[in-house]
Amino acid sequence: MNRRTLRTCSRCGKVFQGDIDSIMCPECAKESRQKSTIRDRICIDCGRSFPGGPRARRCPECRASRKKEMDRLRRQSGGPKRKLGSVDICQRCGKEYTVESGRQKYCPGCQRDAALEWQRGRKAAYNKRPEVEQKRKERRKKRMKACVYCLRPFWSSAATNLCSDYCRTEAERISQCRADEKRGQGRNLQKLLDRREEYRERIKSEMLQ
Template sequence: MVRKCKKCGKEFTPNSPSRYLCDECLEKKNITNIFREKTCQICGRKIDGYIATKYCPECSREKRNERQKTYRQKGFTRHIGDVDRCARCGAEYIVQSGAQKYCKLCAKLAAKENDHRQAVEYYHNRGGKEKSIENAKKIKENATVCPVCGKLFTALKKNPVYCSRECAEVAKNSEIKYFKGAGKPRMTPAATSKTGTSGVSWSKTNRKYVARITIDGVRRWLGSFDKLEDAVKARKEAEEKYLRGEQS
């Protein structure tokens, strides 16, 4: 099955029924999801980094060396079991770990406050409300390529796929054909068949013989008959019609 890339319109063969981007567009999407342009907080240099990246590699190395140098010069200022003051409320507490900064009453509150502060910083670093409005306009005004017909369309939904219901139906039927071996009907009867003909069975509810055929993954009803010969005949005619259409 051949599809048109949702981003650039280029034709490609997907390796999954749920894929709508070609190899190039998929690679770009994966890169932009992981890395983004960041500004070093020390030297102001533009770098490609993760969401939490603050410094370029050189400044990060210098800052780490300074921190280690300060730690070596300062030495141990407190030990496990010493008494220290909480960095939030100022109350005294007994030190239980090397990185402890807060008393037991303030520890959970301080963690929530730090999470909130980091979320606000991240929000403002990305442009704040202006960035949110810009993204909303981009979603509404972004033209998308339909993977079925290749038509450019402006989607009303956030994650559009097809330009119309007709293209969605075509894609749905083609996805059934995507699986190899699903297109050809079974010609030989199963070992448990009581009629001796593939696609013909006895219905206990209607007390009649039922004929069916599966084409492109879709089971089609051929009818119910009082006589086994009529059901077999309908099945044979459907097989000939299908094979003749496939060969032509």
């Protein structure tokens, strides 16, 4: 029987539809499968074993020297297809441009934009990675505000910087007193500030216990 229920992925924490035995969401399961397919392979050139994915056929050293050899052959057989200084079509806007380097794909006007696009794509992909999202979530859990009245660390998603009704009332008292003093109504601000200082000390010692 295939009973599908809501599950929490043990890797990324996402809720997903899965059968009763699944511990990872489909994305995480796929990634962890891919990771586990990295194992020792035998290099077809030198016969040494090396860690590689299912399609890896050569060890890193042999792969590098083969690439060098292939590059040399390509250079011998007529060199690069496009000569520097020749004219080609921009792959982004279709305008003609003068080729200044062998791997150039875009006209000078598009080069910067194309590079930025590429970077943005990479960044978006990075941010979507489950482990990055997870780290962000954990960081968010650790987010803390400090109460402007008592300095106690606390968290609220509401737009407030006061941790309790008591602190809110006392903070309002202080600002009211300040406003009164400005209008020339002498009041004892210092008394309120002293009381705040006392309370801050109390909170601090409570937190140290």
